[in-house]
Amino acid sequence: MLDRLFRWFLPLLLLTLQVQWVHAQQDRALRIVAIGAHPDDADIRFGGTAALFAQMGHHVKFVSITNGDAGHYDEGGGMLAARRMAEAREAGRRLGIDEYVVLDNHDAELMPNLHIRHQLIREIRKWDADVVLSHRPNDYHPDHRYAGTLVMDAAFLVIVPNVTPDTPALESNPLFLYYQDRFTNPSPFRPDIAVDISETFDTKIEGLAAHESQFFEWLAWLDGRLDEVPEGETERIEWLKGVRAQPVNGAVRESLGRWYGEEHAARVNHAEAFEIAEYGYQPSPEDIRRLFPMLNRKP
């Protein structure tokens, strides 16, 4: 009797448990961390996709490496940093994400040093991230460049237990992705993944509009459009939609075609695209569909 139990029942039970465990891993909510140099960068590059992840029950955290205390023509320092932190929290709430962390490093002074590398390793580990996004290390803004460098410096070290041992190391490397940008030297951005954000474009714009000091003041001033910014809330949002609608370029549309099919891709008006970094987990197309489950839906 006991012999039969060991020969048949136990192996079967173990197999069933293993199958259930594998399914639980596949069904587990995904954990995404989007890192930017300033409070608004993750929103600009990833806001629509973040809102999709959130709507689908996945966990998204935004991290701004600097506190944004240089991002204005008329305000600055601690007062501006406090204002921007409140704006970031409100943006996170509007996008439906779990958390918006603003690290207290000075804006326009970001350097790729060990202290900040360790801050980022801890943020990625604490989030138990499956996917990490940031800037490419080629960009007009030195803070964006160094943010990209810092995140890539963390890409391997997040699994090394002797680095920042106060925060347990991850068991495996997350997928590291770059946000889309327009820079071509030394190489143009490659849209490996493209997400149709038509469904969440309005939510994304509402999220951006929470950064009042930026989209209705500082960036409008930089663009010489401060006079254009309307007074009323609804009018401002409509204005921002026009300013921020980014035409889908040929390379991104091709990528949309690979993920959604040509017919669907031809209709997409708003998209966000990402390039796979070479230093983290290297995914197969099936892995990408598991990590970006919205690619399997056709809204």
Ligand SMILES: [Zn+2]
């Ligand atoms: Zn920025």
